[in-house]
Structure formats: structure tokens, C-alpha cells
Amino acid sequence: xxxxxxxxxxxxxxxxxxxxxxxxxxxxxxxxxxxxxxxxxxxxxxxxxxxxxxxxxxxxxxxxxxxxxxxxxxxxxxxxxxxxxxxxxxxxxxxxxxxxxxxxxxxxxxxxxxxxxxxxxxxxxxxxxxxxxxxxxxxxxxxxxxxxxxxxxxxxxxxxxxxxxx
Ligand SMILES: [Zn+2]
Numbered sequence: 001x002x003x004x005x006x007x008x009x010x011x012x013x014x015x016x017x018x019x020x021x022x023x024x025x026x027x028x029x030x031x032x033x034x035x036x037x038x039x040x041x042x043x044x045x046x047x048x049x050x051x052x053x054x055x056x057x058x059x060x061x062x063x064x065x066x067x068x069x070x071x072x073x074x075x076x077x078x079x080x081x082x083x084x085x086x087x088x089x090x091x092x093x094x095x096x097x098x099x100x101x102x103x104x105x106x107x108x109x110x111x112x113x114x115x116x117x118x119x120x121x122x123x124x125x126x127x128x129x130x131x132x133x134x135x136x137x138x139x140x141x142x143x144x145x146x147x148x149x150x151x152x153x154x155x156x157x158x159x160x161x162x163x164x165x166x
Contacts, residue, residue: 002038003037004035004052006047006052006094007094014141015141016050019056020056021074021113024117031058035059036062039060039093046132046134047060048135050139051094058072072114074113076136077111078109078136079111081109082107084107086130087102090144094138095156096160098159098160100145100156104129105129107123
């Protein structure tokens with residue numbers, strides 16, 4: 001296992017649409033296990049492959065308090081989302097130390113492959129639903145700051161640049 005380098009805004013890989021995972025081979029499994037370790041080390045509650053420079057549709061997350069309930073999610077697809085929305089203050093390991101309220105559907109139904117390639121369908125709400133949607137945005141080259149008004153986004157980007165230069 002290894003801790004991977006987390007890419008930060010404005011790295012170009014973060015703006016790319018990621019490719020589906022064709023085959024869950026040993027290499028993919030190794031990357032996923034390193035992603036989990038990297039996420040726990042950061043610490044964070046979610047990490048998508050583009051954030052470590054791998055433009056593939058896979059992510060890991062764990063919102064549990066004891067960090068003992070990891071999800072490994074490959075080729076995810078949201079098959080239903082609620083009209084009701086939730087607002088959470090979001091942050092991102094690729095946009096360090098910046099936080100802002102983001103509005104997203106409160107509940108989703110998600111189809112994905114687990115690490116054994118088995119199709120899973122889960123319903124998620126609350127923080128889990130928000131976290132899945134945040135991580136899935138990364139697979140489409142979208143960051144949480146892209147959900148904000150231009151004014152708010154520019155403010156966060158300015159603060160981030162200052163932090164990165166320091
Ligand atoms: Zn993120």
C-alpha cells in the first residue's frame with residue numbers, strides 16, 4: 001500500500017471526463033486500495049481516481065465515524081434522484097481548506113460495480129448521497145466550486161491560490 005499524491009486545482013486532469021473501467025484487474029485493485037489508504041491519511045471522506053491523476057470512473061468513500069465502512073465504487077451511474085434537495089457545506093482534497101454550501105438532490109439510487117465486478121444497487125441519502133454525488137462529479141471533470149456563483153467561486157479560487165503560493 002502507498003499514499004498517493006493528491007492533485008489540486010487547477011490541475012488539468014481534474015477537468016477531464018474519466019473513462020469507464022473496462023476490467024477490474026490486479027492493477028485496478030491495487031490503485032483502489034492505495035486510494036483508500038490515501039483518503040484515510042488525508043484525512044477525507046471520499047476520493048475519486050482523477051484526484052490522483054488516473055482518469056478512470058472509480059472512487060472510494062467512507063463517511064463512518066470509525067472509518068471502518070469503506071465503499072469502493074466502480075463505473076457508477078445515478079439511476080434516480082429525488083426532487084428534494086439538501087445543502088451541505090462541502091470541501092475537497094483537491095481544493096484544500098476551502099468550503100462552501102452546495103445544493104444537491106437529497107436522495108439517489110446508484111448502480112455501480114463493486115471490487116469483484118458485481119453489480120450493486122443502493123439507495124443513499126443525507127451525507128452519503130452528497131458525498132457520492134461530489135465524487136461522481138470528479139469523474140465528469142466537475143469540482144464543487146463549479147456549483148457556486150461566479151463571484152463565490154472566484155473568491156475561493158483567489159484564497160486557494162494564496163494558500164498554494166505560501
Ligand atoms: Zn472532491
